[in-house]
Amino acid sequence: MIVLMTGLPGTGKSTLAQALASRRNGVVLNKDEIRHSLFAPGDVEYSAQQDDFVMEIMLQAAGWISHKHPDRVVLLDGRTFSRRYQIDRVLMVADQLSQSWRILECVCPEEVARARIETQSASGGHPAANRSFALYLEVKARFEPITYSKTVIDTSQPLEDCVNQAVQAVC
Numbered sequence: 200m201i202v203l204m205t206g207l208p209g210t211g212k213s214t215l216a217q218a219l220a221s222r223r224n225g226v227v228l229n230k231d232e233i234r235h236s237l238f239a240p241g242d243v244e245y246s247a248q249q250d251d252f253v254m255e256i257m258l259q260a261a262g263w264i265s266h267k268h269p270d271r272v273v274l275l276d277g278r279t280f281s282r283r284y285q286i287d288r289v290l291m292v293a294d295q296l297s298q299s300w301r302i303l304e305c306v307c308p309e310e311v312a313r314a315r316i317e318t319q320s321a322s323g324g325h326p327a328a329n330r331s332f333a334l335y336l337e338v339k340a341r342f343e344p345i346t347y348s349k350t351v352i353d354t355s356q357p358l359e360d361c362v363n364q365a366v367q368a369v370c
Contacts, residue, residue, distance in 0.1 A: 200272050201261055201293045202369055205280040205345060206305035208335045209312030209319075211354030211361070215305060216276040218358060219365045223272045226264055228257045230277030254278060254285070258292045265298050272369060273298075281342040290347070301369050302349035309335075311355045 202219070204212040216227045234243060234253045243249075254275075261273040280286050286302070293300040313332050320331065350368035352361050 200369060201265070201289065201296075201298050201300045202272060202274045203280055203286060203289055203300065203302045204274055204276045204305065205286075205302055205349070207279060207281075207312060207339055207342065208330055209316040209332075210305040210307050211315070212305045213276050214358065215303070215352065215354060215361050215365060216274045218362045219369070220272070220274055222362060222366055223369055224270060225272035225274050227274045227276050228260055230254060230257060230275075232277065233257060250278065254288070258289065261298075262292065262296050265296050279338050279342070280345070281338050283343050283346075286345065286347060302345060302347055303365055303368060304345060304349050304351045305354045306351055307353060307355040
């Protein structure tokens with residue numbers, strides 16, 4: 200199964216993905232971590248083109264993992280999936296791989312996301328150097344509604360509650 204972790208920056212996608220992966224024999228493919236593995240620091244850019252390139256590599260990895268370990272859940276993380284074409288591409292690949300898919304949309308109050316972003320920014324605890332509350336607002340302004348079946352999880356709840364909701368969604 201391929202799981203798309205969707206939602207605005209700071210909404211807890213990565214935290215939930217890691218916790219869900221540990222509960223469901225999953226593997227997390229994180230766009231920001233993969234980008235930094237592929238490119239030298241001077242070549243890292245936060246453009247749509249580089250994001251799409253890294254996502255294609257993630258989809259290839261998802262295919263390999265799904266082929267070698269059919270019982271694994273592959274969680275695609277590090278992208279907001281704010282554009283319909285981004286989701287459509289993953290669902291097309293899932294279909295080609297004969298893999299089921301789920302969309303988990305992480306949400307939380309804006310002030311919670313802002314606090315998370317500012318805390319991680321101050322500590323350097325996030326791999327994306329462009330992550331800021333201004334980016335949150337920019338992505339929010341252009342976020343296209345997700346029209347596919349999805350499970351919305353309010354990550355301002357306790358993590359264990361969020362994980363339980365996610366586990367139910369991927370079963």
